[in-house]
Amino acid sequence: MQAGRVLAVWCQDWPAVAAAAAAGVPAARPVAVLAGGRVSACSATARAQGVRRGARRREAQVCCPDLYLAREDRDRDARLFDPVVAAVEATVPGVEVLRPGLLVLAARGAARFFGSEEAAAERIVDAVAAAGAEAQIGVADELSTAVFAARRGVLVPPGAGAQFLAPLPVGELAVEPSLAGPGRTELVDLLHRLGLRRVGDFAALRPAEVASRFGADAVLAHRCARALPERPPSARTPPPELAVAHRCDPPLDRVDAAAFAGRLLATELHAGLAAAALACTRLEVVAETEAGEQLSRIWRCARPLTPADTADRVRWQLDGWLTRADRRPAPVTVLRLVPVEVVRAGALQLGLWGGTGEDDERARRALVRVQGLLGGEAVRIGVLSGGRGPGERVTLVALGDEQVPETDPAQPWPGRLPEPAPSVLLADRPEVRLLDAAGSPVEVTERGLFSADPARLCWGTRGWRLTGWAGPWAVDDHWWGERDRPDTGPVARAQVGISAPGEDERVLLLICREGVWRAEGVYG
Amino acid sequence: MGTDALREAGSRQHDRQRQLAELRRRMAAVPGRGESASGRRPTARETRETLPVPSALAGLLPGGGLAEGTVVSYAGARSLLTGLLAAATAHGRHAAVAGLPGLGLLAAAEMGADLRKLAVIPEPGPDPVEIAAVLLDGIDLVVLGLRGGRVAPSRARVIAARARAKGAVLVVTDGYWPDTTLRVDARIAGYAGLGAGHGRLRSFCLDVAASHRAGQPRRGRIELRPTGGRVEWCAVPAGRTAAGRIPGELPLARGAVS
Numbered sequence: 001m002q003a004g005r006v007l008a009v010w011c012q013d014w015p016a017v018a019a020a021a022a023a024g025v026p027a028a029r030p031v032a033v034l035a036g037g038r039v040s041a042c043s044a045t046a047r048a049q050g051v052r053r054g055a056r057r058r059e060a061q062v063c064c065p066d067l068y069l070a071r072e073d074r075d076r077d078a079r080l081f082d083p084v085v086a087a088v089e090a091t092v093p094g095v096e097v098l099r100p101g102l103l104v105l106a107a108r109g110a111a112r113f114f115g116s117e118e119a120a121a122e123r124i125v126d127a128v129a130a131a132g133a134e135a136q137i138g139v140a141d142e143l144s145t146a147v148f149a150a151r152r153g154v155l156v157p158p159g160a161g162a163q164f165l166a167p168l169p170v171g172e173l174a175v176e177p178s179l180a181g182p183g184r185t186e187l188v189d190l191l192h193r194l195g196l197r198r199v200g201d202f203a204a205l206r207p208a209e210v211a212s213r214f215g216a217d218a219v220l221a222h223r224c225a226r227a228l229p230e231r232p233p234s235a236r237t238p239p240p241e242l243a244v245a246h247r248c249d250p251p252l253d254r255v256d257a258a259a260f261a262g263r264l265l266a267t268e269l270h271a272g273l274a275a276a277a278l279a280c281t282r283l284e285v286v287a288e289t290e291a292g293e294q295l296s297r298i299w300r301c302a303r304p305l306t307p308a309d310t311a312d313r314v315r316w317q318l319d320g321w322l323t324r325a326d327r328r329p330a331p332v333t334v335l336r337l338v339p340v341e342v343v344r345a346g347a348l349q350l351g352l353w354g355g356t357g358e359d360d361e362r363a364r365r366a367l368v369r370v371q372g373l374l375g376g377e378a379v380r381i382g383v384l385s386g387g388r389g390p391g392e393r394v395t396l397v398a399l400g401d402e403q404v405p406e407t408d409p410a411q412p413w414p415g416r417l418p419e420p421a422p423s424v425l426l427a428d429r430p431e432v433r434l435l436d437a438a439g440s441p442v443e444v445t446e447r448g449l450f451s452a453d454p455a456r457l458c459w460g461t462r463g464w465r466l467t468g469w470a471g472p473w474a475v476d477d478h479w480w481g482e483r484d485r486p487d488t489g490p491v492a493r494a495q496v497g498i499s500a501p502g503e504d505e506r507v508l509l510l511i512c513r514e515g516v517w518r519a520e521g522v523y524g
Numbered sequence: 525m526g527t528d529a530l531r532e533a534g535s536r537q538h539d540r541q542r543q544l545a546e547l548r549r550r551m552a553a554v555p556g557r558g559e560s561a562s563g564r565r566p567t568a569r570e571t572r573e574t575l576p577v578p579s580a581l582a583g584l585l586p587g588g589g590l591a592e593g594t595v596v597s598y599a600g601a602r603s604l605l606t607g608l609l610a611a612a613t614a615h616g617r618h619a620a621v622a623g624l625p626g627l628g629l630l631a632a633a634e635m636g637a638d639l640r641k642l643a644v645i646p647e648p649g650p651d652p653v654e655i656a657a658v659l660l661d662g663i664d665l666v667v668l669g670l671r672g673g674r675v676a677p678s679r680a681r682v683i684a685a686r687a688r689a690k691g692a693v694l695v696v697t698d699g700y701w702p703d704t705t706l707r708v709d710a711r712i713a714g715y716a717g718l719g720a721g722h723g724r725l726r727s728f729c730l731d732v733a734a735s736h737r738a739g740q741p742r743r744g745r746i747e748l749r750p751t752g753g754r755v756e757w758c759a760v761p762a763g764r765t766a767a768g769r770i771p772g773e774l775p776l777a778r779g780a781v782s
Contacts, residue, residue, distance in 0.1 A: 359664075363618035366662030367643050373658065374649050382629040382639040394629040399643065419750045420725065421630040423603035453721060468718035470725070495725050497718050504712050507725050521628065524601050524712045524728050 005107035005158065007117070008138045009088060009124060010150035011081075014101025015041035017133065018080040019070035030064050035072035074312070075319060075402075077101065082320025085297065087131035091123055096282065096298040099178040100316070104146065104300070107139050117155055140164070144179050144224040148172055161227030166200030173199065173221050178301065181217040190214075199225045242276065243338040244268045251290055251331030255319050260376040261335055262314030263400045267368045269337050270307040279304030282341035285317045291330035295321055304343060307364070311400065367399055376400075384409050388475055389493065389511065390421045390521055415475040417493065422509050422521030429518040432510065433458040434496070444492040444512055448474040457498050457508075459519070464498035467505060471495060472512065489513060493520070575665055575693050576615040578607045578635075578757040580746040584734045590665075590695075591705070593688040595680075598697040600710035601730050603631065603748060605667065605697065607757055610635035612665045613642050620659045622648040623669030624697070634755045657683055660692045670699025677702045709733045713745060726750060729760060 011017065020031040020043065030046030032039045039060050042051045050063035061067055077100035085103060089095045092110045097103045110120035121137040128135040138149025140156040145165060149156050151172075156164045165172075174180055174188040196202045203225040210222045223229070246265050252258045273280055281304055286296040299313045314337070322332075371379050380396040385405030387393045393416075395406045434442045436452035443451045450472060457464050471494030478489075492512045499505040509521040574589030581604070582588045590596060590608070598605055606628060609619050614636045621627055622645040633639055643663070648655040653675060656668040660683070675683075680702050687694045696704070710730045717726030727749045735741035745760040 359618065359662075362662035363641075363664075364662070366659050367620065369658050369661075370645060370655055373655065374645070374647070378645055378647060378649075380644050380646070382633070382642065382644065384630075384633055384639065390628060390630045394633070394639070396629075396644065403640070418724070419634050419753065420727070420748060420755045421628055421634055423601075423606045423628045423631040424626045425628050426626055450721075468715075468720055468723075470718055470721070470723050495718060497715060505715065506712070507715050507718060507728070522602075523725055524603050524715070524730070 005111075005117075005139055005141055006104055006143050006146040007107040007110060007120065007124075008102065008104045008140075008143070008146035008150040009128065009135050010138065010147065011084065011101045011128070011133050011135045013041050013043050014081065014133075015072065015077050016043040016046070016070075018077045018100070019073070020068065021080055021132075022076050023068070023070065025068050029066065029068055031068045031070065032060055032064075033070050033072050040072055074100070075316060078316030079319050079323060082317075082324065084128055084131045084133050084135075085320075086324075087127045088124055091127040092120065094298075096300040098147075098300050102147065102150075102176070102178060104143060121155070140227070142224075142227055142229055144176075145227045147176055147179060151175075162200075162203060165225060165227055166198065166203065168199045170196055170199055170202055173202075173225065179224070181220070183215070183217055184221065187214060187218050187221060238278070238280075238339045238342045239276075242269070242272050242278075242342070243336060244272065245334060245336040247334055248332055251333045252318070252335070253322060253331035255315070255322055256376070258318035258322060258332065258335075259311075259315040259400070260371075262318060263311045263368065264372060265335060265337050266307050266310035266314060267365060269310065269339070271365070273339065273342065278339075278342040278344065280310075280339040280342050281305065282339070283310060283313065284338040284340050285314055286334075286336040286338060287318065287321065287332045288334040288336075289330040289332055293330075298340060307361075310337070371399060386411050386413050388413055388416045388477075390417065390509070391425055393421075415473065417473070417509075420523065422523045424522040426519050426521060429511070429520060430459065432517050432519050434494075434510065434517045443515055444472045444474065448472060448492065450494075454496065457496060462500075464500045466496050467499050468497040468507075469494060471510075495523075573691070575617060576611050578611045578746075580757040580759040581607070581732065581734075583759065584732055584742045584744045585706070586734075586736050586739070590693045592664075592691045592693060594693060594705035595684050595687055595701065596693060596695045596706045596708060597701050597704040598695050598708045598710075600708075601712055602627070603728075604708075604710040604730055604732065604746075605695070606632045606637075607635050607748075608695065609642060609665065609667065610637035613638040617641070617664035618662070619643070619665040619667070620645065620663045621667045621669075622655050622659065623652045623671055624667065625669075631755075634753075635757075636754060653679060653683060656694060657686055660687050660690050660694060663692060665693050665695070667695045667697065669697055670701070672699055674700040675702065703737075705737055707735045709735075 015033040016031045019033050025031060028045065030043055030049060030051065032042040032046050032051055034040065034057055037057060039051060039053055039055045041053065046064055046067060051060045051067065057069065081100035085095060085097060088103060088105070092105055094109070095103050095105045107117055107120070111117045114120040114123055117139050121139065124137060125135055136150050136153040138146050138152065138154055138156070140146040140149045141158060141161050145156060145161040148165065148168065154164065170191050171188055174184040191202055202222065205222065207219065207222060211219050244265050246261055248261055252261060282298060282300045283305060284296055284298045286294060288294050297317055301309065318332070367379050377398050379399040381399055381403060382394045383397055383403045383405045385393060385395045386407035386409045397403050434454045435456045435458060436442050437455040440452070442454045445451050454469055455466055457466060472492035473494070474490060474492040476490040494510045494512070495507055496510060497505060497507045507523040508519050509523065510517050511520045573592050574587050575592060577585060577589045609621065610632045612619050618641050620643040625646040627644065629639060629644065632642065645655065652668060652670065656666050659666045683694065710732045713729040713731045715725060715728045717723050727747055729745055729747045731743065731745050733741045733743045747758050747760045748755050749758050
């Protein structure tokens with residue numbers, strides 16, 4: 001952003017507001033959003049009753065018994081924020097989104113058009129209220145100062161940024177996740193323990209002192225505390241060939257196809273950026289639709305964007321556009337990513353999976369290329385989930401999708417098979433016949449026992465003698481529900497060892513439902 | 525005078541050794557067909573890195589692991605293949621499996637695999653070898669199920685050269701791949717814990733034979749034992765099978781792990 005004042009629009013507790021709106025919870029009920037077992041956002045009513053960010057789930061429920069708990073879902077936050085962004089953009093063009101719940105725009109143009117900054121702030125608040133949310137506005141010379149000002153609803157006069165920041169507690173530097181790098185909370189803890197309790201105390205240090213004692217992120221925090229621009233204005237305009245475009249044929253009208261295209265584009269974009277040793281901090285996502293309209297949005301990130309971040313933002317963008325309630329846009333024909341601001345790539349150290357970064361990058365690129373060859377669903381990653389049988393205990397998620405298990409593995413699942421698990425799972429579960437010594441079929445009685453001792457297993461035309469068997473282990477799933485759903489109803493599992501002359505012995509895992517035995521897996 | 529002669533002989537020997545070493549070095553620097561000299565690594569196997577494998581298996585493999593940049597052919601029990609994937613991902617390497625639709629990921633997780641670093645491609649389409657070639661670019665351990673197919677020697681050479689250049693390990697199973705560096709066979713030797721109407725499967729033993737391209741096969745027996753929610757591979761001395769079963773014919777154990 002050129003030298004000019006910045007206006008920040010902050011919707012307080014946006015994840016909690018979005019969760020409440022999505023679930024239809026009445027406005028008076030306190031809401032909290034959990035991420036990893038801890039509260040990451042809560043509504044104002046919840047805060048009034050004592051719920052704080054970082055509290056554990058039980059602590060929050062103790063403070064506030066009728067608290068509505070929702071799981072963190074950034075897609076939902078982004079989707080519900082899109083109408084708010086559209087409303088602000090209709091009032092003042094040139095909006096940049098930092099994260100769902102926080103956006104910034106250039107204050108000069110708006111102030112000139114509406115007469116003064118206060119008038120512009122009022123109009124924006126009205127526009128956001130018309131879209132159904134509440135927002136606070138802050139105006140300052142620099143982006144981070146404007147975000148802090150928005151949290152207090154203050155218009156900071158020009159040149160008074162440092163003065164405004166000085167009396168704030170130093171914890172403010174870590175409170176906004178989109179402005180802070182990882183480890184900012186530890187830095188703030190450390191500063192607090194060192195006795196630097198106010199932002200002004202931290203700003204009074206010399207930059208050389210900060211750089212020599214703390215890390216790179218602390219230097220950025222120091223510039224932020226002094227109300228200096230975080231990066232020197234880059235005279236470099238990104239070369240036009242860094243922009244990538246993808247012609248969608250057939251046109252995209254579904255979010256998952258759009259997400260897949262977005263992932264491919266993000267990989268391509270970052271490959272180009274990496275080749276030029278650059279990293280992107282502001283990205284414009286442009287979509288052209290069949291009806292000829294062009295939709296674009298600028299996303300901004302204080303830290304350089306990783307490919308996963310970019311793919312996420314493209315997915316949120318398209319999710320918001322394609323599921324817009326008021327006016328359904330036509331299917332998207334061209335998707336374009338244009339980097340608007342780039343920095344040198346030395347800053348980007350993070351690995352996607354917490355590793356050294358480069359290995360993960362290479363691995364991910366190879367997998368995304370395979371996805372490009374075979375389709376989005378071809379490459380899958382396993383996630384441990386809840387369940388009893390070996391097939392249910394791992395959910396296969398397509399690469400790039402959120403790794404959310406189907407059922408919660410942390411819940412107790414009585415009746416779960418203990419280790420070892422079968423190393424071969426038969427996906428089609430072929431039907432087998434379990435026979436006793438006389439040749440009649442063996443079933444599981446009402447009491448959960450075998451009707452007779454099994455002696456032979458037949459599969460198609462082949463038969464084996466049993467060398468051992470164990471079970472049946474019966475599980476009655478969903479006994480309180482209707483019986484017509486295909487995966488519910490009582491099942492029984494059994495392990496049988498089969499052998500035939502001239503063949504190796506094998507142990508199978510069988511599953512019986514409604515009197516029919518099927519082979520679920522093979523051990524060994 | 526005797527010492528002089530001895531010293532002379534010694535120095536001649538020393539010169540010969542030096543000459544031999546020099547000639548070997550020069551031979552190693554000569555590029556093979558189709559590769560550039562800069563991309564070729566020294567031939568000594570000890571200087572190459574190895575992919576971590578379950579410790580019970582390490583004694584049977586030359587170098588204590590799967591040498592990076594090689595093609596390994598695997599036949600037999602699927603559980604040891606899962607064990608290789610688990611050991612590699614548990615040590616932070618990336619792994620991918622293509623063409624093995626029934627792979628038990630829960631078994632891998634029990635063996636200690638990091639499922640986030642293990643990608644599964646159940647249906648690799650009409651040309652699985654091409655997919656494996658793409659994967660070798662970034663993945664450290666690629667397991668390819670050929671589903672009974674054969675691979676032409678010319679194609680196999682190209683893929684092997686790619687694996688060598690990228691330092692990745694390609695394990696092929698379920699089909700014919702000409703001229704692999706290492707061949708691993710695993711057969712079930714016995715199950716334990718399953719009685720006649722009681723108990724449950726607790727552990728089983730595998731007879732493993734690892735034969736290098738140039739050398740005798742090394743055989744040994746390893747057992748998969750449950751340990752408190754997970755399973756681990758343990759080496760079993762030859763002659764003993766999994767507890768609770770009467771042993772049948774015992775294999776001749778050469779170079780067995782003790």
